[in-house]
Amino acid sequence: MLVDEINIKITAGHGGAGKYAPVKAFKSAHIAGDGGRGGDVFVTATSDLSALNQYVGIAELKAEDGSPGGDNDATGKSGKNLYLTVPVGTSINDIEFDKVGGEKLICRGGLGGKGGNFRAQAGLPGESIDAKIVLKLIAKYGLIGLPNAGKSSLLNALTNSNAVVGAYPFTTLEPNLGVLNGQIIADIPGLIKGASLGRGLGIKFLKHIEKVSLLFHCISCESTDVVRDYQIIINELKDNKPQVIVLTKTDLVTPKILATHAKILKRFGQQIVCVSIHDPIGLEIFGKTFFNS
Ligand SMILES: Nc1nc2c(ncn2[C@@H]2O[C@H](COP(=O)(O)OP(=O)(O)OP(=O)(O)O)[C@@H](O)[C@H]2O)c(=O)[nH]1
Ligand SMILES: [Mg+2]
Structure with a gap:
């Protein structure tokens, strides 16, 4: 299952405590080591869309704490950094990960405390965030429509x-994602009336089309009311994205019915294309027309 939203606490390592070495005990003023620095937390984007699955059920991700300072001026060991991966297209609070790679520091580790002969400092806490991690698919094109379209x-x-x-x-x-001529196309689960208010599966996925620049609105030729089908979906979409109406399953109807559907839908002022998965030539033209890199 594609995990596309996770709330998790992310915390950098705590700085190690400075060494307290009373003068009496060590007969020297310079032997109390500082605490080590806490580990940082870095995040990198990967092309693996399922990368958020690894965090399911985890309440907190934490980098290693720095070690306390030691005797003989020995500084405590720094805590190990924590390296996290998220799918490309993810945001963590307001930080966007829209390119694969590109490591970003999201929580800085705490400084170690100073050691001392009279008193020693505690280490500082690492930065911590309540991370809302949200994946929005980076697809240029989206296929939307009623279920079964x-x-x-x-x-x-x-x-x-x-x-x-x-x-x-x-x-x-x-x-689902597919790639044609290097362009990513997303197939969004069927939307139903009320999807934007939480009905059906739609609401969970409408956010995935926010970044899409062109929508292919699929309407089945089997429909008994293509206008109603069209309007149900339009009412669920928040923004007015450019759309192409795609009349699907053209092989299941007569040319006359197909022409009637197309004529009725013309009133919405969108480009209309007709396709059947059983018409390879038509599909090739469709692909070349819209998905040329
Ligand atoms: N004859 C014919 N059948 C088609 C065509 N396209 C899809 N179908 C059939 O229509 C049914 C639904 O197809 P899907 O691709 O699963 O529809 P969907 O829009 O993804 O449906 P949801 O995932 O439920 O939203 C399947 O039985 C397909 O085989 C077509 O061009 N011609
Ligand atoms: Mg489907």
């Missing part, structure tokens, strides 16, 4: 994706 089938036909397809609504429970 043919979105996953279209993704599979156009790209290397192997999304599960089924002759029933809500086959897709998590977004």
Whole structure:
């Protein structure tokens, strides 16, 4: 299952305490070591979309604490840094990870305390954040529509994706990604009326299309009311993203019905394309028209 939201505490290491070495005991004023620095926490983005799964069930991620200062001026060992990975497209509070790689420091370790012969300092705590980690898929294109509209089938036909397809609504429970000519296309689980208010699976995934620049709004030719189908989805979308209406499953209807659907939908002023997964030539033209790098 694709984990796309996690709340977790992230804490850098605590600085080690400075050594307290009373003058009497050691007969020297310079032998009390400082505490070691606490480890930092770094985050790197990876292309592995399932990278958040590793944090499920964990309440806190913490870098190592610095060790206390020792005798003979020995500074305590620094705590080990903690290196975390998140999928590209993730944000941690207001820090965005939108490119693979690019290590970012998110919590700095605490300084070690000064050692001393009369008194020693405690180490400082490491920075700590209550991290809200949210993954938003970085896809340039999104396939949206009612359940069973043919979105996953279209993704599979156009790209290397192997999304599960089924002759029933809500086959897709998590977004699928496919790549065509280097462009990422996301197949979003079917939306239903009320998705933006939390009905069905939709609300959880609407955030994934925030970064998409062009939506392919799939409407099945089998529909008895394409206008209603279109409007249900439009009412759930918050912003007015550029859209192309895709009439799917054209092989299941007569050319006359197809033409009627297209004519009725024209009133919305969007470009309309017609596809069938059983028409390889049409699919090739569709791919070349919209997904040329
Ligand atoms: N004949 C025909 N059947 C199609 C075509 N595209 C999809 N289908 C069928 O329509 C059904 C639904 O397809 P899916 O791709 O799972 O639909 P979906 O929109 O992803 O559905 P959800 O994941 O439930 O939102 C499956 O039985 C597909 O085989 C097409 O072009 N022609
Ligand atoms: Mg699907």
